[in-house]
Amino acid sequence: MATLSETYACVPTTERGRGILISGDSKSNNILxxxxxxxxxxxxxxxLQVSVYGEHAYPVTVARYSPNGEWIxxxxxxxxxxxxxxxxDYVLKNEFRVLSGRIDDxxxxxxGxxxxxxxDGKGKSLVRAFMWDSGSTVGDFDGHSRxxxxxxxxxxxxFRIVTCGEDFLANFxxxxxxxxxxxxxxxxxxxxxxxxxxxxxxFITVSSDRKGIIYDGKAGSKLGxxxxxxxxxxxxxxxxxxxxxxQVLTVSADKSAKVWDILEDGSGTVNKTLACTESSGVEDMLVGCLWLNDHLLTVSLGGTIYLYSAKDLDKSPLSLSGHMxxxxxxxxxSRSEKMLLSSSYDGVIIRWIPGIGYGGKYEETKQFGLIKLLAAGEEEIITAGFDNKVYRVPLLGDNFGPAEHVDVGSQPxxxxxxxxxxxxxxxxxxxGIVLLNGSKIVSTKQLGFVVTASAISPDGSEAIVGGQDGKLHIYSVSGDTVTEESVLEKHRGAISVIRYSPDVSMFASADLNREAVVWDRASKEVKLNNMLFHTARVxxxxxxPDSSLVATGSLDTCxxxxxxxKPAANRRTVKGAHLGGVYGLTFIDQERVVSSGEDGCVRVWSLVSE
Structure with missing residues (x-):
């Protein structure tokens, strides 16, 4: 079996110019x-204790625990x-269509x-209150125009309800x-x-006019x-x-969070300003906050969650970040230090440390634009996106050195x-294929078929190229000369990925027709076949690391x-590893495999049987 040991969670979806909602449960210290x-x-x-509810058909905007913590x-x-x-397993109690448009809170x-x-919605139906078990409406909410x-x-x-919105009003x-x-x-x-x-x-209202105003909870009259x-x-x-x-905690587009003392007369004075960052990027604007027991939480536009201790506000916050x-x-x-690198197509590259989680974000990635491909060596990474450029980027401790790029004439x-x-x-x-030595092109070879995947052997002497036609073409590489040696036919779909085994005695290939094959490198014979257990493309x-296991990740979420x-039927399957499909895989060691996917999460699976 493979069991989930850690999840490096994605971050909240944010939107410029809007607040976002984070809520919590005071009994369990869970946030949503x-x-x-x-x-x-x-x-x-x-x-690192994370679970995901993925049953909505549309993007989710808000989630809240019931007061007793039993329902969301x-x-x-x-x-x-x-x-x-x-x-x-998050059993569904009820589902109601409440408004005709987006629900914001x-x-x-x-x-309960x-x-x-x-x-948002059509006409006057911008607010609705209903019974949680029957969905029947309890009241009439006129008074908002936007x-x-x-x-x-x-x-x-x-009981009272207060609403507020884009018409500059708060209604009681x-x-x-x-x-x-x-x-x-x-x-x-x-x-x-x-x-x-x-x-x-x-109650308190806060606004884009930079004011926070406090009112009497029962009568609605202004206090301060x-x-x-x-x-x-x-x-x-x-x-x-x-x-x-x-006290209240507020967050603002000015990139600061403030803790205010609320006095008996309803006025508020600043007790402490929490500045999260010295940098001046737009993504450091703060758009969400939550005070849960002893935790103060703020969220930046870039999705980073900062966690402060209410007992010691001078202490630096723990920052939790991830992909969106x-x-x-x-x-x-690095196999010795066991550090993982993940990248999402919006150009964010993050380091993860197994057992700890978030290890920092590389800030200099904006220079590469969107990232589609990435390979890491000991001292550099190589990236390519949706233009014709390939970047070679030196790794300098926790950041990147100046990148060199080369135009390969076509999208990689x-x-x-x-x-x-x-x-x-x-x-x-x-x-075809392009061979780089450093940041110079040493060879460009047109191959006469549509190329979909490739791999080069660790010593650089051999290249395997997969095509739209499902064939694997093997080339010897010597200096700037590339010579075709053989063609392997087994796949029935376009090749999606090729990888050499660490001991270089084998290589594995997979295709869009859901099949994977392991080949013996010397004899070119199939070493493990019938790997046909996915229901969608691999x-x-x-x-x-010891070349004894091979893992595949698919659009089918497994x-x-x-x-x-051993026969392919003796496989171990992780079902539903990532909502929307698995797109990245790597082993940390013999006992742990890591996956990433469409859901923005990175997960570590333990292969040790308990």
Whole structure:
């Protein structure tokens, strides 16, 4: 069997100019955030403990625990709310179509019986409150003319609901059944977030006009404002109360987070400013926050989560980052130090340390643009994207040296590095292959068939090229001369990936017709066949360090591990490894294989039988 030992989670999907929602459960210290069609459940005491709920048909916008922690309500851009259990494989309790457009926020009532949701839609239906078990509407929510960005349910009786949005208004409703009581017109720009204090005595609204205003929880009358002195210099996107209702945490486009003391009269003064970063990039704007027990959490536009301790705000935060998009390449950077490198097609390259998780992000990647292909040597990485350029980038400790690039004249389809002679790189382009020595092209060969994949042997003396026609062409390489030696025919689909075994006695190939084959390099005979257990194309494959295991990853979301010398039927299968498909695979050692995929996550699987 293969068991999941660690997950390096993807980060929340963010949007410029908008706040995002992170919510939590005070009993378990779990947080919820949304990325693409998934809800990520992550434990703050052990951030490698991650689970993913992926049952929505559309991108998810918000998810919240019920007050008793037993249920989660999550909502998406189609206006649908799903209510599911936190145990027993996330069994679905109910699904309701609540609004005709995107849902931006939802909140449970403290008794767990009602849910209010708000967002975008047609006509007046921008807010709706309903019973969690039947979906029947409990109230009438007039008063907004534009998208409603946030809503809050008073946690104590008498119940109240406050909503706010892009029409610069906050509306106050009494109930249940809820009826419009009054509009609050104290802001001069989008009102981005509204939250009641845990004791229900007050609520606060924050806005793009840089103000935070505090109101009486029962009557809705204004009490005071957050002080402009030391205040935010940009839009305030989100706010969260401390568990004792005496402080709030705010985050802003000015890249700072602030902890405020809320006084009895309703005014607020800055207690502490939390600056996350010295850099000046747009992705350092802060767009989300949460105060959960002793944890203060902020989220940047780039998706990085910063975790502070409420007991010691001077202590540097723990930063948790990851990918936001499909992780297409995964490689072991150094076998001795066991460091992993992953890249997603949006150009983000991240280091991971097994057992620890996030090990840092390479910041200089913007110079390469989008990344489609990546190979790593001991001292450099080679990348290629969607233009005709191949970059050679020296690794200098935790960052990159100045990159050299070479134009290969056509978009690269595959690239591989001769590990023992790392100056040699083989680039596959649609019409043939290009051989690089350093950053110079030493040979370009037109091959007369459509090339789809390639590999070069570690010593640089042999190249295998796979075609659209399913054939493997083997070439000897000497200096700048490339000579065809043989053609192997076994595949019934275009070749998608080729990899030499670490001991170079074998190589493995896989195709778009879901089959993989292991070949003996000397005799060119098939060493392991009938590897036909995927139900969709094979995207990636990897060898274990001692060449005894080969793993394949597929669009069908599965990883399959085969043992050389045993029938393919004796395979080990990881089902549902990555929602949307597996795109990257590598072994850390004989006992651990790592996969990455469409869901933006990287997972470590243990092959040791318990």
């Amino acid at each position: 955030y949304c990325t693409a069609r998934s809800v990520i459940i992550r434990n703050l005491d052990n951030p 309500a999550s909502a998406d851009v189609s206006g649908t709310v799903r209510i599911w259990g936190t145990h027993n 939802l909140q449970w009532s403290q008794d 019986m009602r849910i209010v949701a708000c967002g 998208r409603v960005l946030s809503c809050a349910f008073k946690p104590t009786r008498p 409703y009494e109930g249940p059944p809820f009826k419009f009581s009054m509009s609050i017109r104290d802001h001069s720009n989008f009102v981005n977030c509204v939250r009641f204090s845990p004791d229900g005595s007050k 404002e957050l002080s402009a002195e030391d205040g935010h210099k940009g839009s305030i996107y989100a706010v969260s109360w401390s568990p004792d209702s005496k 998009k499909n992780v297409t390449v995964l490689t072991l950077l 389809k595959d690239l591989s590095l001769a590990l023992n002679s790392p100056q040699f790189v083989l680039i596959a382009i649609e019409s 995207n990636c494959l990897a060898w274990s 990883v399959i591990i085969y043992e050389i010398g």
